[in-house]
Amino acid sequence: MAPAKVYGPAMSTNVMRILVCLEEVGAEYEVVPVDMSTGEHKRPPHISRNPFGQVPAFEDGDLTLFESRAISKYILRKHGSDLLRESNLSESAMVDVWLEVESSHFDGAMSPIIFQCFIVPMFMGGATDIGVVNESLEKLKKALEVYEAQLSKSKYLAGDFISLADISHFPTVYYLLASAHASVLEAYPRVKAWIDDVMQRPSVKKVTEALKMPSA
């Protein structure tokens, strides 16, 4: 079968989320760049792959998908990965809980920080709105309080097993660590240890090695 295709810039957090899952299962894949600076993501053919005109999109044979977390689950299920814990109903439910938490609470706080600290200055020639950054950092701290408490009960977010819920955080954590705001983690020692553990995974290292570290 031809390698799966991931459409979008490799440095996009939502593309990175898919790439790390493909690396986890050892699947062949091809990253097909999409030039967002020219609006390629808003036009055919990409718009037929992702009707919201966003990246990523994903093709595997006749199947075309969008939404990075759904794509991640597809990849892990196709390859029988235990990162979804689907042989245990309670464990898989906890994976779903913390994947939703990552999407709404963690990504929700981190996306404006990444946009203001990296996208605006690096690709839009603009200036970081520090008010937005500070407001988002407060939201992030509220989430980190919950994470710190959860990680006092188990080694990973969904339990004493690593799962997609943990690995799904890596892309935004990568940018937090590369930003001027990484010190926000100092107040959360269990979160820091958890991040160190996740960032050491060979799949994570493989994806980050392919990226140029953005300047903070």
Ligand SMILES: N[C@@H](CCC(=O)N[C@@H](CSO)C(=O)NCC(=O)O)C(=O)O
């Ligand atoms: N929930 C979706 C989010 C996609 C997204 O925001 N993509 C951004 C690029 S950042 O990775 C995007 O396409 N932004 C341009 C736009 O929204 O117009 C997912 O997980 O795939």
